Amino acid sequence: MGGKAPRALFDKVWDPHVVLTREDGQALLWIDRHFFHEGSHHAFNQLKARGASVAYPSQNIGVADHYVPTRGRGGAIADPAIARMVAQLSDNAAQHGLRLFDLASPGQGIVHVVGPEQGLTLPGLAIVCGDSHTSTHGAFGAIAFGIGASEVAHVLMTQTLWQRKPKRMRIRVDGALGTGIGAKDIALSIIARIGTDGAQGHAVEYAGSAVRGLSMEGRLTLCNLSIEGGARCGMVAPDRTTVDFIRGRPFAPQGPAFDRAAEAWLALPGDADAAFDREVALDAGEIAPIVTWGVSPEDALPVTATLPDPTRAADPAKAAQIRDGLDYMGLHPGQKLTDVAVDRVFIGSCTNSRIEDLRSAAAVLAGRKARVPGLVSPGSTPVKRQAEQEGLDRIFRDAGLDWVESGCSMCVGMNGDLLAPGERCASTTNRNFKGRQGKGSRTHLMSPAMAAAAAVTGHLTDVRELLKDRAS
Amino acid sequence: MTPLRIVTAPACPLPMANVDTDQLIPARFMSRPRSAGYGDFLLYDLRFGPDGEKLADFPLNDPARQGAQVLVARRNFGSGSSREAAAYALVDYGFRCVIAPSFGDIFSSNAVNNGLLPARMAEAEVEALLAWLDNGGREVTVDLETCRVTAGNQSWDFAIDPVWRTKLLNGWSDVDLTLSRADEIAAFAQGDRTRRPWAWLDGR
Numbered sequence: 026m027g028g029k030a031p032r033a034l035f036d037k038v039w040d041p042h043v044v045l046t047r048e049d050g051q052a053l054l055w056i057d058r059h060f061f062h063e064g065s066h067h068a069f070n071q072l073k074a075r076g077a078s079v080a081y082p083s084q085n086i087g088v089a090d091h092y093v094p095t096r097g098r099g100g101a102i103a104d105p106a107i108a109r110m111v112a113q114l115s116d117n118a119a120q121h122g123l124r125l126f127d128l129a130s131p132g133q134g135i136v137h138v139v140g141p142e143q144g145l146t147l148p149g150l151a152i153v154c155g156d157s158h159t160s161t162h163g164a165f166g167a168i169a170f171g172i173g174a175s176e177v178a179h180v181l182m183t184q185t186l187w188q189r190k191p192k193r194m195r196i197r198v199d200g201a202l203g204t205g206i207g208a209k210d211i212a213l214s215i216i217a218r219i220g221t222d223g224a225q226g227h228a229v230e231y232a233g234s235a236v237r238g239l240s241m242e243g244r245l246t247l248c249n250l251s252i253e254g255g256a257r258c259g260m261v262a263p264d265r266t267t268v269d270f271i272r273g274r275p276f277a278p279q280g281p282a283f284d285r286a287a288e289a290w291l292a293l294p295g296d297a298d299a300a301f302d303r304e305v306a307l308d309a310g311e312i313a314p315i316v317t318w319g320v321s322p323e324d325a326l327p328v329t330a331t332l333p334d335p336t337r338a339a340d341p342a343k344a345a346q347i348r349d350g351l352d353y354m355g356l357h358p359g360q361k362l363t364d365v366a367v368d369r370v371f372i373g374s375c376t377n378s379r380i381e382d383l384r385s386a387a388a389v390l391a392g393r394k395a396r397v398p399g400l401v402s403p404g405s406t407p408v409k410r411q412a413e414q415e416g417l418d419r420i421f422r423d424a425g426l427d428w429v430e431s432g433c434s435m436c437v438g439m440n441g442d443l444l445a446p447g448e449r450c451a452s453t454t455n456r457n458f459k460g461r462q463g464k465g466s467r468t469h470l471m472s473p474a475m476a477a478a479a480a481v482t483g484h485l486t487d488v489r490e491l492l493k494d495r496a497s
Numbered sequence: 498m499t500p501l502r503i504v505t506a507p508a509c510p511l512p513m514a515n516v517d518t519d520q521l522i523p524a525r526f527m528s529r530p531r532s533a534g535y536g537d538f539l540l541y542d543l544r545f546g547p548d549g550e551k552l553a554d555f556p557l558n559d560p561a562r563q564g565a566q567v568l569v570a571r572r573n574f575g576s577g578s579s580r581e582a583a584a585y586a587l588v589d590y591g592f593r594c595v596i597a598p599s600f601g602d603i604f605s606s607n608a609v610n611n612g613l614l615p616a617r618m619a620e621a622e623v624e625a626l627l628a629w630l631d632n633g634g635r636e637v638t639v640d641l642e643t644c645r646v647t648a649g650n651q652s653w654d655f656a657i658d659p660v661w662r663t664k665l666l667n668g669w670s671d672v673d674l675t676l677s678r679a680d681e682i683a684a685f686a687q688g689d690r691t692r693r694p695w696a697w698l699d700g701r
């Protein structure tokens with residue numbers, strides 16, 4: 026590889042993974058890490074049907090998260106269907122000799138939290154998982170994307186995937202973020218701007234001073250939501266923040282091997298004159314706390330706004346979308362977002378369940394009571410332990426929220442953590458799709474601080490109001 | 498997989514944007530094995546009411562649209578979750594092609610891996626096709642050789658990645674092709690262990 030043309034971060038990561046290129050332009054891409062969860066049963070069944078084995082077992086890592094209970098850990102799982110899903114994962118991992126973070130593992134958690142936390146996720150890797158939010162891992166400067174079951178089977182059998190190189194898009198966010206505003210607000214602002222299909226077919230690189238200024242937790246949140254803008258993947262160039270985060274993690278290289286690796290990682294940022302197919306720029310200073318009001322992540326507005334009126338929409342398709350969203354969500358045009366009462370809050374999911382997320386929610390909740398019930402599910406068991414050491418669990422409990430174990434939980438409800446039909450939830454998750462948190466559920470996406478604010482007041486609230494009297 | 502060349506069959510309109518994979522197949526149905534079939538659960542919460550009764554005004558329940566093999570939807574079809582079960586549900590229901598202005602990337606590759614054609618057509622043309630169906634039009638022809646959709650006396654081009662087109666036309670799956678290159682992959686892997694030792698987990 027190489028060549029003289031200036032290369033973007035994406036190219037510098039992509040090129041060393043190309044095993045071969047076909048004349049039709051498809052590249053056979055080497056995959057460094059494949060994470061799998063309970064949903065992998067379809068793929069393992071495809072292996073069984075072929076009598077095939079896993080080609081490179083060390084590079085495939087299982088995590089129990091999608092179906093795991095968040096309460097009553099330690100005993101047997103009560104629901105037989107859920108127990109079967111979790112047991113199936115263990116069986117498949119054992120049969121093929123694959124590493125597994127199961128329920129009993131001290132490192133258990135949501136796959137996109139576990140990978141970075143354990144040092145399995147590193148810059149310069151190609152990472153896949155049968156889950157669309159695999160884009161999360163791009164925060165390290167990895168190419169990371171979600172795949173379907175047939176592709177999962179393909180990776181298990183060959184450790185490769187056929188891919189066409191996507192187009193390149195750069196999203197720059199420059200300037201300083203206001204108080205109480207974080208990566209979730211940046212991400213939702215981007216999606217509101219470009220639309221849920223705005224980045225389709227593109228690999229996105231996030232750049233600019235506001236992105237550079239984010240912690241790894243913030244970058245993970247930002248990259249996590251790349252898929253909600255339709256992107257193939259999202260990336261942030263590795264820097265000192267990245268390297269410092271990785272040092273000393275269990276599966277990261279250690280000692281001199283780490284130093285050599287870090288040198289390679291820090292050479293990955295793109296050339297200054299690399300070309301992008303598309304550029305988008307946002308001013309960080311203009312970003313307000315954002316909430317979604319409809320049934321698509323692009324239905325996002327500053328919390329200070331009022332709901333849109335379909336009769337004023339530019340075209341009939343947009344009008345239909347607004348009408349459908351308002352109707353499903355039980356809202357009306359012109360209503361103030363801050364007047365929308367919520368029934369419940371959920372703080373968790375691979376988007377916002379890391380230690381920094383819990384700290385920012387706790388900062389709002391400290392010394393206050395929640396007016397509505399809610400669930401706080403940390404992103405992993407290590408995050409849970411850390412939060413307990415910091416006393417955050419006490420803040421959540423004292424406020425009246427449930428502090429539970431780690432898993433996907435109410436992000437997707439597969440483990441039974443569900444909203445009732447019609448219930449409205451202030452949620453730190455990533456999808457406000459119809460029925461995502463249970464049949465008939467109504468989801469408003471927002472940051473952990475904003476969800477905490479909604480818990481305190483019982484309605485959508487500008488968190489900045491609640492932070493005024495607090496030293497930060 | 499069954500090769501797909503030309504489909505002449507009833508089409509069903511789904512005049513909605515952003516039909517995500519959570520709607521195509523709600524998460525609660527995804528634990529069943531593939532062999533049990535997913536067609537009954539396609540778009541379940543839009544098709545059926547709280548007591549499992551068919552919702553009369555949902556297009557898929559329209560008696561005139563029975564036997565549909567082509568689905569026509571608005572932009573960003575199949576966005577969201579990577580669940581391949583969304584493609585299983587469409588295929589098991591009987592669909593062979595979805596026409597829309599744009600598709601979720603992961604859904605598109607899942608569709609192709611299941612012999613389902615994601616045909617991209619310009620937004621105005623999709624609207625014209627939806628209008629034609631709304632006016633009582635029924636059967637359409639989707640020709641993958643020529644990449645044309647014909648409805649009554651109207652006809653439009655559609656787009657599909659040429660590699661996917663070839664795969665669908667021949668009913669190929671990737672794995673056999675890739676396994677035939679196992680030696681090249683092994684040689685690559687061996688070199689990679691020295692080039693990028695930090696990327697490897699064995700021994701760690």
Ligand code: SF4
Pocket residue numbers: 090091135136137156158374375376432433434436437455
């Ligand atoms: S938390 Fe939600 S989005 Fe994240 S991996 Fe789990 S189900 Fe997927």
